[in-house]
Each structure stands twice: as C-alpha cells, then as structure tokens.
Amino acid sequence: MKRTAAKSQNNNQFYGQVRAYFHIHAHALFSSLGRLVKTPFTSIMTISVMAIAMTLAASFYLFVDNMEKLTGNLESTNQISLYLKPDVSDKESKGLANEIRKNSSIKKVDLISKKQAMDEFKTYSGFGDALSILETNPLPIVIQILPKNSLNDVLGIENLMMSFAQYSQIDFVKMDMGWVNRLHSIVQLIKRSVFLLTVLLSVAVIFITGNTIRLELQNRRDEVLIEKLVGATHSFIQRPFLYTGFWLGFISGIMAWLLVTAMALILQNPIERLSLLYKGSFEMSFLSFFDTAILLFIASFLGILGAWGVLGYQIAQIKPK
C-alpha cells in the first residue's frame, strides 16, 4: 500500500518534471521569437541576407529540375547507324549485317534497304510524291545497331564505332543521339555545380546565423552571467539561442520559398511561350510540397547549426569579472 503510494508520487513527480521540461522549451521557443520581433530592423536585415542566399540555392535547384524535366523527355539511346557505300549491293549488305550480328557486344542489328529508306523518307519528310520524280534512289543502305546495355560507357561505344570504320563497305559511322548524351552530360555538370554552390551558400547561412547569435549573446551577457551564477547548465543557457537560430533559419526559409515562387511565376509565361514556338508543350514545375518541406527543414537546421557552432565557445567566455 505504502509502496504504491510512493510509486504514484514518483510518477507524479516524473510527469511534473516532464511538463516543466516542455514548459521551458515552449517558453524558449516563443520568447526567442518575441525577441526577434522586438528588434525588427536587425532581424529583417539578417533574415533578408539569409533568405537571399537560400533563394539563390533554391532557384538554381528549380532551374536544374526544369532542365532535367525538359531533357528527360529526350530519350537517350546509343544507337549507331552504319551508312554503306552507294555501290554495295543488297546481297552484300545482308552478309555484312549477318557478320555484325555475330559480335557479342551487339544487342540488335537492323538492316534498312534503299527501298525501305525511301518509303520512310517519303512518309516522314513531307516531300511525298515529289520524290517519285527521282529516277534513281540516292539513299544509301543503312545498318542500325543497338549495342548491349553493358556497353554504356563512351569509350566502349567509341571503340565499337572505330571497329566498324575499318569495313571497306561502310562509308561512315554515326551515333544517332550523340547530342542528347552531350546535353545530359551538360545538365549533370550544371547539377553538380549547383550542388557545390548550395554547399557554399549553406556555409554562408551558417556563418550569418552564428554571427547574429554571437551579437545577441553579447547583448544578453548579464542575463547569461546571472543564469550561470544561479546554477544554470550549459544546455539551459544555450537553449533560447538555439531557438533564435531556428527561427532565423525557418523564417528565412519561408521568405526564400516566397521569392523563388514569385520568380518562377514571373518567368513562367515567357518560358511556356518560348516552348510553344518550338511546338513543345513544356510545363514549368515549381517547388513541390516535398521540396518546400526539405527547404524549410534545411533552413531551420542551418540556423540551429550556426547558433550551436558559436554558443559552445562564447558561453564559456562569459565569466564574472
């Protein structure tokens, strides 16, 4: 009986402490926001600088996202076309195709005869009947080759192309979608650059927050000192400052989202008009819900990180004279 009473008292005490802990956190959360509001000019300056850095990163990200969407529609294949010399006969070309089929690194070989090529050209080029005026068929025989997927690297494909160039019947060898691959490579390069730039801008955000928190700590030196003297732990002292860092990051993140979305809205019309001119139907994408959540998370995290970075050393420096 006595034991259960003691236990329930312990439980009560435990819940009381948990509640006190949450109360301290809630208090730190809102009082730090209150402090930012109390010094609007400084807060707006800091948040604007941070927001611009984040806007740069986020808008580059959106740019790359749209580039990928645009170029993603263009399917990339490593298809190679072998254009045979005009004097090669149909029979000869069949033999050549069969020989190429034996190559283990090739998945598929298609032989396009002169007649097939002409039919296709008539259908797709739009010249149609005008072509029937021609007395002879000027189109060469083409052998289309699709290398095996294992042969996806540029070097392997180039070696394969070189080996074809040695056949005397072959006029020239061309990789059909080479430019798509180049475009993809360029997009990858831009993507990588944007990542590096984002890292740099993140570091800038961390430093801006850190410096702001350092100044805030200087202003509240007395308060920190008194808290220390009445037995506050390091985590108690740094908590409100970490929340300040959080707010700086979070609010900057919201501002960055607004700026990026505004910029995208301004550019949306001209871009889609341009796309129409090229008979495309490109629909620009904006920051999705998920992107926005990530943006706000990273922004808040950087704010906290910047604050945390300076607090350890700076709080230790505050000592009674």
Place this chain on the structure above:
Amino acid sequence: MLKFDHVSKRYSDGGDALRDVSFHLKKGEIAFLTGHSGAGKSTLLKLVAIMELCNQGHILLDGQNLSKVKKKYIPFVRRDLGLIFQDNKLLNDRTVFDNVALPLIVSGYRIQEVSRRVRAVLDKVGLSGKEKKFPLALSGGEQQRVGIARAFVNKPKLILADEPTGNLDPELSKEIMGVFEQFQKVGVSVLIASHDENLVSKIGHRVLTLDHGQLVTS
C-alpha cells in the same frame, strides 16, 4: 558546512589574493568577512562559488571538494548556494517574480511549485504584492531584498553575500540583517562580506578578518 583548509590563491598577474586561509563555518552559522578593500574578501567568495579555483589547499562545501568538481557539475554545486551581490544583479527587463523564479526555473521546478515558493519567499522578505513590478520601479532597499529573495528561493545550504548592505542606510541594513537571521533559524549558513564596521561590531556574530590575503581573526 563550509571548510577552508590551507587555501591559497594567486592570480596569473602575480598578486597573492589569499594566503593559507583556514576556517570552518558550521551549519546554521552566520559569519562576517571583513577587511580592507583588496584584502581578498571577493576572492574568497568567488572560490566558494567556483568562479575561480584555488592554487593550494582544499575547500569543502558540505563535504564536497570544490577543486575536484567536474566542469559540467559546477551548475549543480551552485544550486546549493545563494549568491547576493552589492549591485543586486537583477534583470531589469523582467518582473520581480521572474527574477526571483530564475533559480527554480533553471533547476527545472514545476510551474505550480515555482509560483508557490516565489510567493512564500517574497512574503518573507516583505515584498508581497510587488511580484509584477519591474526592479527599476523599486527602491534601493527593495531591490536588495529581491536579490536576497532570489538567493534564498532555492533553499540553499549556504548564502554568500557580497556587501549586501553597502548602499543602504543603517535602518535598512538592520532590516536586512533580520532577514539573514531568519534564514539562520532554518539551518542555512550565511557568510557576509562587509566593511560596514558598525553593522559587524554591533550584532555580535562571528567575524573573519582578512588582511592582505591572510586570515587574522576567526
């Protein structure tokens, strides 16, 4: 409660602040610490509050050796102390209630408990009904009593007071001494650094006198 065992303190700029100081302050005892300015009174208090570390000897607070307290446990040692400063060190942008509540909040007390204790201690120092005032709206004596309330609210084992009556007239000084004597009755030890000789000589508590860092009477 507080034991100094051959304690010496030398600052890095070469000055000897304390030399071979030994004394023992018992539980529920009040003692004055006097001496000319620069005799080492402040240094002695700072050593107890672990704002400074001694170079030689041992300081025991309730049996705990202060030189061996790890950095992260210093806050917990300070929770056993009540510190009172000549300049009060109140936070002027917070109410009397918030100032006095600070040590309890720092220690993670429940809100109801904080409120109950703060009201009780404000009642004790004669400041009931002034919870919502800001320090600057109070008189010097009242501000000093807010500082005392803050030092006592956590029920410390030892109160350290640095010139607590320095800025007050004799009447108020007496009143404040009365408050200390109330604390003494509930078993709190009090060490008061003061050069107010009138106060020290009249009341007849134990007197520790420092002279150039050495304890001459105890």
